[in-house]
Amino acid sequence: MFSHATTQLSRIKNTIREQINSEILAEMQKLPSERELSQLFDTTRITIKDALVSLETEGLIYREERRGWYVSPQRICYNPLSRSHFHQMINDQNRIAETKLISVRSEMAAGKYAAALEVEGITPIHIIERLRFIDGRAVLFVENCLKAALFPSILEQPLTQSLTQLYAKHYGYHTQRSRFDVIPTSAPLNVAKALNLSEGQPVLKICRVNYKQDGELLDCEFEYWRPDAVMIQIDSRA
Amino acid sequence: MFSHATTQLSRIKNTIREQINSEILAEMQKLPSERELSQLFDTTRITIKDALVSLETEGLIYREERRGWYVSPQRICYNPLSRSHFHQMINDQNRIAETKLISVRSEMAAGKYAAALEVEGITPIHIIERLRFIDGRAVLFVENCLKAALFPSILEQPLTQSLTQLYAKHYGYHTQRSRFDVIPTSAPLNVAKALNLSEGQPVLKICRVNYKQDGELLDCEFEYWRPDAVMIQIDSRA
DNA sequence: TAGTGGTCTAGACCACTCG
């Protein structure tokens, strides 16, 4: 009367987990295809997929849509309160960072933007969408939303660098305070596309609002992280 | 030439999402069973389950193992840096908090406990496991790990209240600094059992370490949240 | 004991990526 000896699912998960822990499967290495795995484990693709999804939830593997499954590299430690910007943070952890500009548009604040910026009247804003890579892998989709009035002609600047640095250099704005929310949820379609996720896969969403030295609200930002790629680290002393 | 008109999956998801947004389905209300839904939508249980899992990832619904699917209530805002303890935080948001003691044990620090407490020699510790409820729903499993030497006879105290308060009242210890990590991952078996999750379902794990007024490490804590139940909120000013 | 979700089989077609 063993309570449920070992399910097929645990058998598959344990085997793959061991292969990863013992580094037979290296970081970022591709797993065999679902069809191959289902032959190797003598089961169906559905069962294999259930096992893979479960390991994905654990943060051990990830997938690129229609490309395959891969072993997750170590998580990046991310301290949203630190002054350090993305490229510096990644470099400090001996990883390689890249940023690609996706799109820029200007419109009037509405919906989630108006709410996040705490504006009610008609307020022109700029929205900058960027995609960020670690070791060549797209892991972070960022949407920045700036009050246009505070940033004349910012769209003529190079936008793949740190915006915070740009704020300081060109406008003399320094972030004095920030507030942010961390929410486990699923990827909206445009985010999923950019990160090579399929619709509805999990992401870690971080919404932040920055205030400048005089306390005025500066900009807000929506970050969508691949959940296996990151771990948030906060120290109340800092 | 529409690119993928609308999948079965989106059709189901959108319908259920609408019913929830329009409050035809109320918070914490049970959805029809998977079999009923598969008849209603004229499809198979697998497809229904895929749709439900996707809505679960989004944070819109949750499940109780082998009991059914339910509509998620509003997320609790949780600021791990605030001085407020669990019951107070929940009350402040007009919800009802409960705490149940699961188990207490004393042993020598090893593995993750030794690492988190930053001890190397043989160190006696107490481990307290508790389950926390919001509006009657089990949403948080907490494991506290205390250096026994700092807390003589603490196990004779009532342990369903705030430990932080107990530290202050009986030992004069005040948390001066804390450090924590937020990690999206999956539930270990004992946690899954306690939260009525099935093995491998997602949780938001928070590992924290507290230091008292003289800078000495006081205790560490492992929190496992149902991911739809919470949103982490940090303000750098606080 | 009836009903639920959890697991599993054995297929199929499609949209997309890659060489």
Place this chain on the structure above:
DNA sequence: GAGTGGTCTAGACCACTAT
């Protein structure tokens, strides 16, 4: 064009919950 994961069908048995 070959191969991948994404979606879907039509069933089945089991472990567990609720009553």
